[in-house]
Amino acid sequence: MTRSARSIPPVEVEAEGEAAGMAAMVGDLIEANLDGSRARAWVARRVHGRVLLEASDRDLGVTVCFDGQRISVLARREPGILPAMRGPWLAMTRVCSGLVSPLQALRREDVKLGLSTPLTALVATALVMKVPRGVYRDSTVNEQPASI
Amino acid sequence: MPDIYTNEWYDAVREAMNASAATLNGVPTGSFVVAVEIVGDGLSPYVEQGSTRHFLVKIDAGRCEWYREIASSEDERRAAGRGVDYRFTGSATAFDEIACGVLDPIDAALRGTVRVRGDMRFLMRHAEHVNALLGAYSREVDTTWPSGMPPYGVPSAAAAASDVVGTDAMMRRDGESIGA
Numbered sequence: 631m632t633r634s635a636r637s638i639p640p641v642e643v644e645a646e647g648e649a650a651g652m653a654a655m656v657g658d659l660i661e662a663n664l665d666g667s668r669a670r671a672w673v674a675r676r677v678h679g680r681v682l683l684e685a686s687d688r689d690l691g692v693t694v695c696f697d698g699q700r701i702s703v704l705a706r707r708e709p710g711i712l713p714a715m716r717g718p719w720l721a722m723t724r725v726c727s728g729l730v731s732p733l734q735a736l737r738r739e740d741v742k743l744g745l746s747t748p749l750t751a752l753v754a755t756a757l758v759m760k761v762p763r764g765v766y767r768d769s770t771v772n773e774q775p776a777s778i
Numbered sequence: 779m780p781d782i783y784t785n786e787w788y789d790a791v792r793e794a795m796n797a798s799a800a801t802l803n804g805v806p807t808g809s810f811v812v813a814v815e816i817v818g819d820g821l822s823p824y825v826e827q828g829s830t831r832h833f834l835v836k837i838d839a840g841r842c843e844w845y846r847e848i849a850s851s852e853d854e855r856r857a858a859g860r861g862v863d864y865r866f867t868g869s870a871t872a873f874d875e876i877a878c879g880v881l882d883p884i885d886a887a888l889r890g891t892v893r894v895r896g897d898m899r900f901l902m903r904h905a906e907h908v909n910a911l912l913g914a915y916s917r918e919v920d921t922t923w924p925s926g927m928p929p930y931g932v933p934s935a936a937a938a939a940s941d942v943v944g945t946d947a948m949m950r951r952d953g954e955s956i957g958a
Contacts, residue, residue, distance in 0.1 A: 650890030658898040690888050705890070719884060723905035761899045 638664050638671045640700045647705025649690040656683065656692055657703040659726060660758050664701075666765060670758045674701055679751025682707055682714035682744065683759075685722060694755050701758070713752035717741030726759045728766070779920040782877060783824055783831070787921060788845040794918035795842040798910045805840025805907045806900070810863040812837070813854055814873075822870030823925035831870075834858050840907060864896035875928045876916050883912035 641664070643657035644650070664671045677696040684691035684707065691707040715722070721740035724730040735741045743752065780786035799805055814833040818825035825831050832850055834857055836843040848857045855861060872891045875881035886892040894901070901908060921927075 645890075647890075649888060651886075651892070651894065652888040652890075654890065655887075655894065655898050655901075658895075659902065662897065662899050685888060688885060688888055719888065720905055720909060723902040727899065727903040727905070729903065761903070765899055766903060 637675055639674050639698075641703065642700055643703045644705040649685075649692050649707075650705040652683075652685060652688075652690055653692045653703045653705035656694065656759070657701075659761070660694075660701060660703070663758055663761060667762050670762075673754050674758050677750055677754040679754075680708060680712050681751045681755040682712045682716075683722065683755070684714060684716040685719040686716045687718040691716075694751075696751055696754060711746045712744070713746045713749055714744030715741055715752070715756070716744065725756075727761050728763060732756055732760075779922045781922050781924050782874070783847070787919070788847070790919045790921075791915055792842040792845050794914040795845075795911045798914040798918065799840045799842070799907065802840065802907055802910055806837075806904050807839055809836060809838035809843070810900075811835070811858045811860060812864045812866060813851070813858075813862040815851070815865065815867040816870050816873045817867065819869040819871050821930040822874050822928070824874065825870035834862075837911070842911070862896075864894065864901065866892055866894055868892035871928060871930055874930075876912075877919075877921060878923070878927055879917050880928050881916075883916050884909060 641657050641661040643653050645654075647653065660674075664674055674696060675698060678698055680693055680695045682691055682693055693704040693706065693708040693712065695702040695704065715725075717725075717735070717740055721730075721735060725732055725735045725741060730738075730740065732741070736743065745752075780790050812835045814835065816825050816831045816833070818827040818829045818831075820827040830851075832848045832854070833846065834848055834854065835845045836858065846857070848854065866887075868886065868891055872881060872886055876883045876886060876892075881891070883892070887894050
């Protein structure tokens with residue numbers, strides 16, 4: 631089955647910019663999550679908007695853009711007031727990988743939200759970036775090497 | 779103190795990584811292999827310009843089992859005994875700067891100075907472990923630099939690395955090959 635047949639929106643990553651590596655990591659993460667979760671792909675197809683993800687301890691950020699057809703990850707902080715999730719990089723990875731729920735992270739002030747419209751994009755970003763629980767059967771890494 | 783990129787240095791890095799990993803809880807119980815590709819950029823005296831040095835690092839149950847140099851990427855599967863889970867690619871200057879503590883390895887990865895490929899879900903799951911290993915690599919080994927040490931001067935590691943890993947402005951992720 632092709633990707634389009636499964637309605638998985640393509641993920642495009644800006645290869646140049648101050649946060650090119652962070653953009654690549656976020657893009658890879660989202661792509662893997664969409665591949666493994668119909669619910670995430672369904673949401674990603676229906677959301678329009680931009681969200682800023684900022685690694686506050688690194689002074690770096692990326693902008694995730696949804697346009698209903700694709701997801702673009704820009705290797706920079708787009709100007710303007712956007713809904714945002716900010717926090718130290720390691721705190722962001724804990725939320726993305728499900729070690730800490732977004733609510734827990736907010737309560738502990740590990741991460742902070744910048745609220746702006748449309749909030750649906752922020753909720754969608756949180757969903758498509760969070761690794762589905764079933765991916766981690768235990769704390770082992772993937773048993774099948776990626777052959778990269 | 780061992781010279782950079784010698785067997786003694788690899789052993790010292792391995793011991794530093796393991797000392798650091800021993801302080802952590804929740805390290806991954808499985809094993810993974812990381813390929814490191816260090817590309818000569820004309821600044822570092824340790825990698826000839828235009829050539830690449832290849833390394834493999836095996837992490838098992840959170841500990842570095844071995845860290846070794848191999849002749850080429852073609853030797854990866856034989857040397858690793860399996861496929862490679864992650865691949866770190868960057869300029870020799872960037873890796874030299876990381877090894878001597880001038881360049882933060884996480885910054886290098888986030889800025890794209892060192893390109894990281896592989897399954898990000900697991901890398902993020904074990905980010906604190908990876909952070910500890912990279913910190914040991916960067917700060918915990920007293921290294922000697924027989925041909926000189928960084929900073930080597932202009933251009934910076936970031937600029938040099940962009941020559942190594944630079945690509946089109948936007949990359950379509952689906953179908954992208956990240957093989958050697």
